[in-house]
Amino acid sequence: MQPDGDAQRDYKxxxxxxxxxxHERREVYLVPIDDVPGKAAMLRLAPPRNGQVKGIRWAQEYLLREVAPAYVA
Known part of the structure; x- marks a missing residue:
């Protein structure tokens, strides 16, 4: 926790x-700081039940083997 009591901070x-x-999927995701609006962001692993597609940050797009395949054994 930050000295001001805020548990989140801006890393830009x-x-x-x-x-x-x-841990569940044993996968690593690499998220560019520019894709994190503000102090927090969530990655979506599965489609939402309501069918929403707009504004979703899909985890698959940040999967390490997709973003930087040279670094994955």
Whole structure:
């Protein structure tokens, strides 16, 4: 937690990417900081039940083997 009590912070200008690991799928996602609006973002693993498609950040698009295949064994 931050000294001001805020558990989230803005990393723009400090990092280029966030690495995210999904234990259930044993997959790693690489999310560019420019794709994170503000202090938080979510990756969607499965389609929503209501069929929404607009504004969804699909995890598959950030899958490490898709984004940087040279780094995946």
């Amino acid at each position: 200008g400090e990092v280029d990417y966030f690495g995210v690991y999904c």
